[in-house]
Amino acid sequence: xxxxxxxxxxxxxxxxxxxxxxxxxxxxxxxxxxxxxxxxxxxxxxxxxxxxxxxxxxxxxxxxxxxxxxxxxxxxxxxxxxxxxxxxxxxxxxxxxxxxxxxxxxxxxxxxxxxxxxxxxxxxxxxxxxxxxxxxxxxxxxxxxxxxxxxxxxxxxxxxxxxxxxxxxxxxxxxxxxxxxxxxxxxxxxxxxxxxxxxx
Amino acid sequence: xxxxxxxxxxxxxxxxxxxxxxxxxxxxxxxxxxxxxxxxxxxxxxxxxxxxxxxxxxxxxxxxxxxxxxxxxxxxxxxxxxxxxxxxxxxxxxxxxxxxxxxxxxxxxxxxxxxxxxxxxxxxxxxxxxxxxxxxxxxxxxxxxxxxxxxxxxxxxxxxxxxxxxxxxxxxxxxxxxxxxxxxxxxxxxxxxxxxxxxx
Amino acid sequence: xxxxxxxxxxxxxxxxxxxxxxxxxxxxxxxxxxxxxxxxxxxxxxxxxxxxxxxxxxxxxxxxxxxxxxxxxxxxxxxxxxxxxxxxxxxxxxxxxxxxxxxxxxxxxxxxxxxxxxxxxxxxxxxxxxxxxxxxxxxxxxxxxxxxxxxxxxxxxxxxxxxxxxxxxxxxxxxxxxxxxxxxxxxxxxxxxxxxxxxx
Amino acid sequence: xxxxxxxxxxxxxxxxxxxxxxxxxxxxxxxxxxxxxxxxxxxxxxxxxxxxxxxxxxxxxxxxxxxxxxxxxxxxxxxxxxxxxxxxxxxxxxxxxxxxxxxxxxxxxxxxxxxxxxxxxxxxxxxxxxxxxxxxxxxxxxxxxxxxxxxxxxxxxxxxxxxxxxxxxxxxxxxxxxxxxxxxxxxxxxxxxxxxxxxx
DNA sequence: AATGAATGAGAGTTCATTCAT
DNA sequence: TATGAATGAACTCTCATTCAT
Numbered sequence: 109x110x111x112x113x114x115x116x117x118x119x120x121x122x123x124x125x126x127x128x129x130x131x132x133x134x135x136x137x138x139x140x141x142x143x144x145x146x147x148x149x150x151x152x153x154x155x156x157x158x159x160x161x162x163x164x165x166x167x168x169x170x171x172x173x174x175x176x177x178x179x180x181x182x183x184x185x186x187x188x189x190x191x192x193x194x195x196x197x198x199x200x201x202x203x204x205x206x207x208x209x210x211x212x213x214x215x216x217x218x219x220x221x222x223x224x225x226x227x228x229x230x231x232x233x234x235x236x237x238x239x240x241x242x243x244x245x246x247x248x249x250x251x252x253x254x255x256x257x258x259x260x261x262x263x264x265x266x267x268x269x270x271x272x273x274x275x276x277x278x279x280x281x282x283x284x285x286x287x288x289x290x291x292x293x294x295x296x297x298x299x300x301x302x303x304x305x306x307x308x
Numbered sequence: 309x310x311x312x313x314x315x316x317x318x319x320x321x322x323x324x325x326x327x328x329x330x331x332x333x334x335x336x337x338x339x340x341x342x343x344x345x346x347x348x349x350x351x352x353x354x355x356x357x358x359x360x361x362x363x364x365x366x367x368x369x370x371x372x373x374x375x376x377x378x379x380x381x382x383x384x385x386x387x388x389x390x391x392x393x394x395x396x397x398x399x400x401x402x403x404x405x406x407x408x409x410x411x412x413x414x415x416x417x418x419x420x421x422x423x424x425x426x427x428x429x430x431x432x433x434x435x436x437x438x439x440x441x442x443x444x445x446x447x448x449x450x451x452x453x454x455x456x457x458x459x460x461x462x463x464x465x466x467x468x469x470x471x472x473x474x475x476x477x478x479x480x481x482x483x484x485x486x487x488x489x490x491x492x493x494x495x496x497x498x499x500x501x502x503x504x505x506x507x508x
Numbered sequence: 509x510x511x512x513x514x515x516x517x518x519x520x521x522x523x524x525x526x527x528x529x530x531x532x533x534x535x536x537x538x539x540x541x542x543x544x545x546x547x548x549x550x551x552x553x554x555x556x557x558x559x560x561x562x563x564x565x566x567x568x569x570x571x572x573x574x575x576x577x578x579x580x581x582x583x584x585x586x587x588x589x590x591x592x593x594x595x596x597x598x599x600x601x602x603x604x605x606x607x608x609x610x611x612x613x614x615x616x617x618x619x620x621x622x623x624x625x626x627x628x629x630x631x632x633x634x635x636x637x638x639x640x641x642x643x644x645x646x647x648x649x650x651x652x653x654x655x656x657x658x659x660x661x662x663x664x665x666x667x668x669x670x671x672x673x674x675x676x677x678x679x680x681x682x683x684x685x686x687x688x689x690x691x692x693x694x695x696x697x698x699x700x701x702x703x704x705x706x707x708x
Numbered sequence: 709x710x711x712x713x714x715x716x717x718x719x720x721x722x723x724x725x726x727x728x729x730x731x732x733x734x735x736x737x738x739x740x741x742x743x744x745x746x747x748x749x750x751x752x753x754x755x756x757x758x759x760x761x762x763x764x765x766x767x768x769x770x771x772x773x774x775x776x777x778x779x780x781x782x783x784x785x786x787x788x789x790x791x792x793x794x795x796x797x798x799x800x801x802x803x804x805x806x807x808x809x810x811x812x813x814x815x816x817x818x819x820x821x822x823x824x825x826x827x828x829x830x831x832x833x834x835x836x837x838x839x840x841x842x843x844x845x846x847x848x849x850x851x852x853x854x855x856x857x858x859x860x861x862x863x864x865x866x867x868x869x870x871x872x873x874x875x876x877x878x879x880x881x882x883x884x885x886x887x888x889x890x891x892x893x894x895x896x897x898x899x900x901x902x903x904x905x906x907x908x
Numbered sequence: 909a910a911t912g913a914a915t916g917a918g919a920g921t922t923c924a925t926t927c928a929t
Numbered sequence: 930t931a932t933g934a935a936t937g938a939a940c941t942c943t944c945a946t947t948c949a950t
Contacts, residue, residue, distance in 0.1 A: 111931095129329055129412040133924060143932045144925085154924060185501070205411040211404060211476065212329040212412035221479055232474045242501075251501050259467075259496035267459075267466030269473070274432050276411065279421055296459035300500020301385070301442075301451050311913085333941060343915050348942065350913095511909095529729055529812040533945060543911045544946085554945060585901070605811040611804060611876065612729040612812035621879055632874045642901075651901050659867070659896035666867030667859075673869070674832045676811065679821055696859035700900020701785070701842075701851050711934085733920060743936045745922085750934095754920065 112150045115140045120161045120206070128158065128209035159220060162210070163229060165203040169195045173237040180244045185251055186294050189264060192238060193290035196265050200272035201282045207231065208273070235261045260297065267293050312350045315340045320361045320406070328358065328409035359420060362410070363429060365403040369395045373437040380444045385451055386494050389464060392438060393490035396465050400472035401482045407431065408473070435461045460497065467493050512550045515540045520561045520606070528558065528609035559620060562610070563629060565603040569595045573637040580644045585651055586694050589664060592638060593690035596665050600672035601682045607631065608673070635661045660697065667693050712750045715740045720761045720806070728758065728809035759820060762810070763829060765803040769795045773837040780844045785851055786894050789864060792838060793890035796865050800872035801882045807831065808873070835861045860897065867893050 109117075118140035122131045133154050137144045151157045172195040179188045210217050224230050235258070242257035251257075271289060275282060318340035322331045333354050337344045351357045372395040379388045410417050424430050435458070442457035451457075471489060475482060509517075518540035522531045533554055537544045551557045572595040579588045610617050624630050635658070642657035651657075671689060675682060718740035722731045733754050737744040751757045772795040779788045810817050824830050835858070842857035851857075871889060875882060 125414075127411065127413045127415065130415060132922085137933095145927085145932050146930085148925070149930065149932095205414065208408035208411035211327065211408035213327040214325070214405065215327065215330060217477070218479075221477075225478070230474070231470075231477060235470075235474075250503055252499065252503050255496045255499050255501060256492045259492040260501055262467040262471060263463040263493060263497060266468070266470035267462040269470040270431075270435075270466035271462065273469070274430070274435075277417070277421075277431060278425070279418075292456045292459040293463060296455045297463060297497065298500055298502040299452065299455050300498055300502070301455060301460055302498040302500070303450055303452055332939080334939090344942080345915055345944085346913075348944095349915095354941065525814075527811065527813045527815065530815060532943085537912095545911050545948085546909080548946070549909065549911095605814065608808035608811035611727065611808035613727040614725070614805065615727065615730060617877070618879075621877075625878070630874070631870075631877060635870075635874075650903055652899065652903050655896045655899050655901060656892045659892040660901055662867040662871065663863040663893060663897060666870035667862040668866070669873070670831075670835075670866035670869040671862065674830070674835075677817070677821075677831060678825070679818075692856045692859040693863060696855045697863060697897065698900055698902040699852065699855050700898055700902070701855060701860055702898040702900070703850055703852055732918085734918090744920085745936050745938095746934075748921065748923095749936095 111140070111142060111146060115142065115147060115150055115157060116160045116164060119157045120164065123158070123161065123206055123209070127205060128212060155216060155219075158216075159223075162206060165206055166199045166231075166234070169199040169234055171195075173234060176237060176241045177244070180241065181248050181250070185242075185245050186298055188241070189238070189294055190287075190290055193264055193268055193293065194286060196234065196268040197272060197286050197290060198282065200269050201275060204272050204276045235265050238265060263297055264293060311340070311342060311346060315342070315347060315350055315357060316360045316364065319357045320364065323358070323361060323406055323409070327405060328412060355416060355419075358416075359423075362406060365406055366399045366431075366434070369399040369434060371395075373434055376437060376441045377444070380441065381448055381450070385442075385445050386498055388441070389438070389494055390487075390490055393464055393468055393493065394486060396434065396468040397472060397486050397490060398482065400469050401475060404472050404476045435465050438465060463497060464493060511540070511542060511546060515542065515547060515550055515557060516560045516564065519557045520564065523558070523561065523606055523609070527605060528612060555616060555619075558616075559623075562606060565606055566599045566631075566634070569599040569634060571595075573634055576637060576641045577644070580641065581648055581650070585642075585645050586698055588641070589638070589694055590687075590690055593664055593668055593693065594686060596634065596668040597672060597686050597690060598682065600669050601675060604672050604676045635665050638665060663697055664693060711740070711742060711746060715742070715747060715750055715757060716760045716764065719757045720764065723758070723761060723806055723809070727805060729812060755816060755819075758816075759823075762806060765806055766799045766831075766834070769799040769834055771795075773834060776837060776841045777844070780841065781848050781850070785842075785845050786898055788841070789838070789894055790887075790890050793864055793868055793893065794886060796834065796868040797872060797886050797890060798882065800869050801875060804872050804876045835865050838865060863897055864893060 115136065119131070119136045121139055122135050126135070133144050133147055136154075136157065137147055140146075147154070147157065151160070169192075172192055176188065176192065179191075182188070238261035239258045242251060242260055245251045246253060246257060268290070272282075274280075315336065319331070319336045322336050322339055326335070333344050333347055336354075336357065337347055340346075347354070347357065351360070369392075372392055376388065376392065379391075382388075438461035439458045442451060442460055445451045446453060446457060468490065472482075474480075515536065519531070519536045521539055522536050526535070533544050533547055536554075536557070537547055540546075547554070547557065551560070569592075572592055576588065576592065579591075582588070638661035639658045642651060642660055645651045646653060646657060668690065672682075674680075715736065719731070719736045722736050722739055726735070733744050733747055736754075736757065737747055740746075747754070747757065751760070769792075772792055776788065776792065779791075782788070838861035839858045842851060842860055845851045846853060846857060868890065872882075874880075
């Protein structure tokens with residue numbers, strides 16, 4: 109593994125542990141087993157290192173989403189979405205401190221927002237991928253016709269996102285209940301809340 | 309308005325503008341039109357000021373949720389939830405930089421987590437309130453019986469939460485589409501995704 | 509007791525506890541049960557308060573020394589000096605943190621040295637008083653003739669002074685061994701170190 | 709000379725001049741001709757610098773005391789003690805502002821007392837060394853048998869200690885009278901105060 | 909005379925960044 | 930290319946003193 113990668117991994121570790129606000133170049137260099145000078149031989153600035161760390165997030169989820177189009181028409185829609193939901197929950201949980209930290213410095217966000225968007229790295233990508241998948245399933249008649257695939261995608265990923273946020277806030281670990289959480293979400297989402305017409 | 313309040317409001321403004329990481333006591337004092345010393349006559353530390361700012365968040369949403377039990381059995385369930393969703397979206401959007409910033413310093417979170425929990429100030433309160441409301445409506449027969457109220461609450465608030473996060477990330481403003489967003493979510497949630505049985 | 513006295517006593521307490529460097533007007537006012545403003549209605553400055561505290565030190569020793577001339581020719585010289593030594597040890601022990609603290613701010617010492625000297629408040633007064641007493645006893649033939657009363661006084665008080673310093677440094681309490689210490693000092697001082705002539 | 713040493717020397721100079729209470733890191737850095745940041749690359753804190761300054765005190769006296777055992781049986785006891793007394797007077801005079809300053813912050817003393825004791829750096833070391841030397845001379849018959857070597861040591865060093873304290877207090881310089889002072893002390897100590905028996 | 913909120917200068921400390929080696 | 934000592938600007942926080950009440 110090259111030094112650049114080692115530095116990015118070290119930075120990720122340090123930010124996970126201490127938080128972005130308490131991460132220092134000295135500590136990152138220590139964990140990467142190199143000098144602080146080497147940080148600046150490989151990256152423009154500490155900010156630059158952080159950006160590379162950010163890019164490495166949600167890797168697992170993105171992989172699942174990349175494979176999603178192939179799932180179209182196979183297994184059940186709910187099964188396919190469960191796979192997505194679990195991956196989302198895991199990655200959101202893992203990356204939350206990093207992703208959330210960007211709001212602690214709006215200037216940083218401002219400087220790099222265009223870059224994120226042009227490289228299609230925003231956190232909305234996942235939602236769009238799920239939405240696209242659901243459109244396809246709708247065309248296949250495997251999902252109700254007159255509902256909004258975007259809303260469905262937002263509910264699945266949004267509930268996972270908020271759950272990850274709240275777990276981190278409460279210092280909860282992400283244990284086996286993750287499967288049950290996603291399962292309950294999807295069950296409810298597929299059934300709908302509406303009472304039978306005669307009782308409405 | 310007392311100086312304490314002015315300081316908290318100034319701190320909120322500054323953190324909204326510059327982010328927690330770039331907020332300085334000097335700037336907060338400047339905006340509050342007092343000396344830095346006065347910050348420390350009124351609060352133990354900068355951290356203490358931040359905590360008071362945090363406590364003032366989600367006020368509007370909490371008010372709507374407090375009124376929710378009285379809504380039980382009135383209007384339609386979907387209308388009642390729309391009110392909640394819109395308030396959530398607005399408050400989440402407004403507070404996101406503040407709430408997310410806490411993850412930039414896990415030490416800070418660690419020091420105050422117990423306080424948050426004991427004062428019931430965690431971000432999960434909203435979800436619990438909506439869940440409780442939906443349980444009641446279920447008993448009234450205004451919602452399908454065999455679905456999970458918690459999952460429904462998580463989807464509504466989770467999608468609003470993530471939408472607020474993404475809007476902030478993309479520098480989007482929260483305009484009139486907020487109503488449409490919540491409406492679509494609830495429409496989809498009430499209908500359910502499941503295809504008609506004969507086509508499943 | 510008037511407010512002025514209460515403030516001086518409070519200041520002494522606080523300086524004893526926290527040290528001059530960590531003593532604040534806020535704390536002194538709290539202990540004196542008055543406002544910080546009252547400090548400045550009664551004294552020119554914090555420095556002024558400290559000077560008044562200093563003047564109150566070594567009261568017990570000075571009293572003993574004042575009575576010393578009357579002791580002349582009574583009891584034994586050694587007994588009279590023991591009384592002095594014990595009083596010195598006690599007062600030095602008690603006042604050491606205060607007296608020593610003045611060296612932490614030479615500017616303060618410089619500003620007030622002339623005042624100390626003109627009011628005859630220096631720490632050398634005690635030595636002079638003992639020296640004067642010993643001169644008298646020498647005239648009475650109760651002490652060896654050709655020795656230096658000043659040196660004797662310096663040895664008695666000096667050893668007590670340093671002992672008090674070292675006790676404070678080591679966090680030792682001034683217990684019953686104080687009598688033994690002074691007794692040993694005086695025994696040795698009276699006997700002299702010189703070997704018998706035939707062995708010298 | 710390394711930067712660390714330069715910083716310690718600069719700190720000693722500054723504390724000698726301004727006193728511990730008025731010594732600032734800015735001034736120390738200025739005198740050491742380095743940045744304030746360098747202070748913190750070389751020491752944990754300003755307190756840490758002060759501790760290193762303290763450790764460097766009484767070097768000359770300690771050297772004389774280290775050589776003392778070799779003096780045993782040579783020259784006269786009084787000559788050997790004069791050398792000790794003069795060194796003590798000089799070092800006490802020089803170090804008094806530094807040593808005394810530690811009492812201006814009992815918290816500091818508390819934090820490091822164990823360290824001082826375990827490293828055998830307390831101010832009592834000198835007394836013990838002289839006491840040990842006198843014991844040896846007693847065995848050689850060069851000093852009166854039935855007197856207390858500890859008391860003798862305490863009188864010699866104590867009188868020098870207090871003399872140094874008073875000189876500093878009075879802004880007196882330590883001139884050539886230092887030899888006379890020590891000489892008088894020792895003369896008196898060796899002779900003893902006791903009147904001839906027939907006159908007692 | 910008594911108050912205590914407000915002040916602001918200045919303290920110790922941190923840390924991203926540089927650059928001579 | 931790798932280093933890490935040196936930097937200095939910027940930070941949070943303290944506290945003696947003032948003054949309107």
